[in-house]
Amino acid sequence: MPENRLDRIHAAACAAFLKKGYGGTKMEDIAASVGVGRSALYASFPTKEALFRGLVTNLVEHALPLERILQGIEAQTLPEVLGDLIARLTLAMSKGAGPVLHRLIIAEGAQFPELGRAYRKGVLQPLVTTVEGLLELGVRRGEFTAPDTRLAAQHIAGAMIMTVLWPRVFDPRASKAKVLEAANALAGMLLYGVLKR
Amino acid sequence: MPENRLDRIHAAACAAFLKKGYGGTKMEDIAASVGVGRSALYASFPTKEALFRGLVTNLVEHALPLERILQGIEAQTLPEVLGDLIARLTLAMSKGAGPVLHRLIIAEGAQFPELGRAYRKGVLQPLVTTVEGLLELGVRRGEFTAPDTRLAAQHIAGAMIMTVLWPRVFDPRASKAKVLEAANALAGMLLYGVLKR
Amino acid sequence: MPENRLDRIHAAACAAFLKKGYGGTKMEDIAASVGVGRSALYASFPTKEALFRGLVTNLVEHALPLERILQGIEAQTLPEVLGDLIARLTLAMSKGAGPVLHRLIIAEGAQFPELGRAYRKGVLQPLVTTVEGLLELGVRRGEFTAPDTRLAAQHIAGAMIMTVLWPRVFDPRASKAKVLEAANALAGMLLYGVLKR
């Protein structure tokens, strides 16, 4: 069960890095959390840095279940599709280790440029591109309005990430039950705005 | 010119902490940037932690020029007031050391809980409360629609912060000239949504 | 074939210690070279140190085939006997693990004093004493000249060891074929000097 081992280390490291950041996390923190000695970690990872990189890379790969979400969407009209996408994706990204990734990238991206690149390529770009695609289609059909679809897509993506981040970073006491509600509210606001029609 | 000294240290520390985070920044980085020796910093600050706290506290105090922005708003109708607030505040927060603060809090907030509290109290709460106030008023007047004004205000605040953060964190190559454009686009989207009326 | 095992470990250790020294050699290096796991070595040796000591002790015992060489000498005159001894012994010591021993003693002797003692007692002393004996006899017979036979014997012994060491330590690219030639040349020089008669 080497996979098991790796996963347990990843989980422990995830929690530790989330709480203390890369520099603030000691190998001992992780080891203790896994329940082994410091040196046992080095059987699985050559370096603290390698452990961190591996973890983040792993997180990047699972951060954006775009395919799965897209396939799960049953809505027909374009606005409903976009709304569903925003709501479901935000919800999905809030699960599990999702929020950790965004926090780590914001915190440590500058020190690990290639992780920043991986994140942009694996998470940001697909998300923005997908949203932008929907917006463009909608604009062409006359259903959406957006002076700059690229910018709008960035704002939507950013808002989604912020929604994922919020309870973890800005509101530690927030009940997790509200995540679904928040995701839906976000979708509504981004689609309809706050202005009454 | 002791203020001068303090300010120069703050500026240097700001840049250093932004790039490397708290743990990754060495006193020497800051000292070298100021152009003095390591030990000279200790004439102004007793510890690295104190320097960091002082810096962040300082940033918190100037992060949200709410009064100034509110006074500058000339719009009359409520929607215009909210739109102006969003756009102008986002723009203002993008200036100078603004983006640094949010990044530092996201990165190090968990390790310095009282800085997180100060940020929430000094930045997040006023912002959310102000926006929420406008929303409530608008909802009561029948001009706005929002199932949960608190949540909506959080989303708006989050989107603003994310807009401030984006060029620094997620898009290092972005031209800074687009900040104004981005702020306006954000205001538009949050007010009207992407759905064509 | 426990002997076989021991020998294989010794051979592997020999090569490893030669290349990296005692401190620089990891048990894993040896184990990998033997083709077993680290822990398997501990079935044969209680500690790395014991392994090293055993190896060196073993090398000391076989380093100086004095008896065999002496018996093989067919020369009659004293000078010829000494010349033969120098040449044959130098050649013999150059074979197999011979050079390793001298290098290890020079390198690690200070850290393992009793190995130094064993080497002096088992290699240096017999060699010096034998040579000195021949010199004394020759001096008494008027065939040799040496103001201080002890010193002369030391120099001869030293030169022999250096000749053994040279290709391994100072001239890694030297062809091994020249060992015989070098041994003979050494014998000639020590007997006759470089001065033309």
Added chain:
Amino acid sequence: MPENRLDRIHAAACAAFLKKGYGGTKMEDIAASVGVGRSALYASFPTKEALFRGLVTNLVEHALPLERILQGIEAQTLPEVLGDLIARLTLAMSKGAGPVLHRLIIAEGAQFPELGRAYRKGVLQPLVTTVEGLLELGVRRGEFTAPDTRLAAQHIAGAMIMTVLWPRVFDPRASKAKVLEAANALAGMLLYGVLKR
């Protein structure tokens, strides 16, 4: 007095590396010997390895006072010149940190290939080449006899180094007063051999 500092560290390191070898020497050994804390060493050298390399490189540069010795020789005849060279150079190399270098190279040369190269280029080659030059000249003049001058020069160089090494490595109790005597005896033996004329 930064030079002073460097020199003191070099001296302490010299003694430590001599006694324990590279691997066996702890930074603390050196630091304690200098009378400072471990970390103080890192102000002068970035790494233990750098310290070692610097030391050895330094030793190489001063190991062979060939010019000085050659200028000091007053002998006229070729044999006397060679004898003087051997005796004086051996004596000079026995002084100070001289013996350390040879021991370190024999011990650690394989692990630091470029130090081995530096030693060969800076010490071995000049020595062998100089001696070979004298031998060739003498052979041409009919004063020396040597079937292979290169080999003979190597043997002479090797014997000199071994003479330098002997009291430190093989005979820790040897009185240092005998160094002069040993050097002269070596010169005599290499010139005249042990065979009575």
Added chain:
DNA sequence: AATGAATGAGAATTCATTCAT
């Protein structure tokens, strides 16, 4: 016997901090 996993005692290195000058 052999192995893979684990351990723990170090060792090198870093860095905030102090202090004599």
Added chain:
DNA sequence: CATGAATGAATTCTCATTCAT
């Protein structure tokens, strides 16, 4: 005041050694 040198507490990483299987 500012500085350069020094410190010592941490921290990462290594490796001989042990042990259950």
